[in-house]
Amino acid sequence: MTKPAGARRHLPSSPFNVPAPAAPPIENYEVGDRVSHDQFGLGRVVGVEGDLAVLIDFSGRQGRILSPYSKLTKL
Numbered sequence: 001m002t003k004p005a006g007a008r009r010h011l012p013s014s015p016f017n018v019p020a021p022a023a024p025p026i027e028n029y030e031v032g033d034r035v036s037h038d039q040f041g042l043g044r045v046v047g048v049e050g051d052l053a054v055l056i057d058f059s060g061r062q063g064r065i066l067s068p069y070s071k072l073t074k075l
Contacts, residue, residue, distance in 0.1 A: 026068050029054045037063070038071040 010019050029035070033045040040058045047055035053066045065072055 026051065027072075027074060029069075029072075029074065034075040036073045036075055037065065042075075 008017075010017055029045050029048055031045055031048060035043050035045060035056060037043060037056070037058070040056075040061075040063055043056040043058040043063070045054050046057045046062065049055070051067055053064050054069070054072075056063050056065060056072075
């Protein structure tokens, strides 16, 4: 019995059919988490909108950061 062409494993030395790298998991934030943003600096999570966005208080100025939170780091 043969395997379908899509189920073959990739040989590390082969330049063909290189598998796409897996996307990193999206970090989960909770109200009260301390965070750092590349542009806005330090802040605290004040609201979470499911997997869509988080509301963050940056020293009196609030911001809504959309998922996948690439510039946001949990402290």
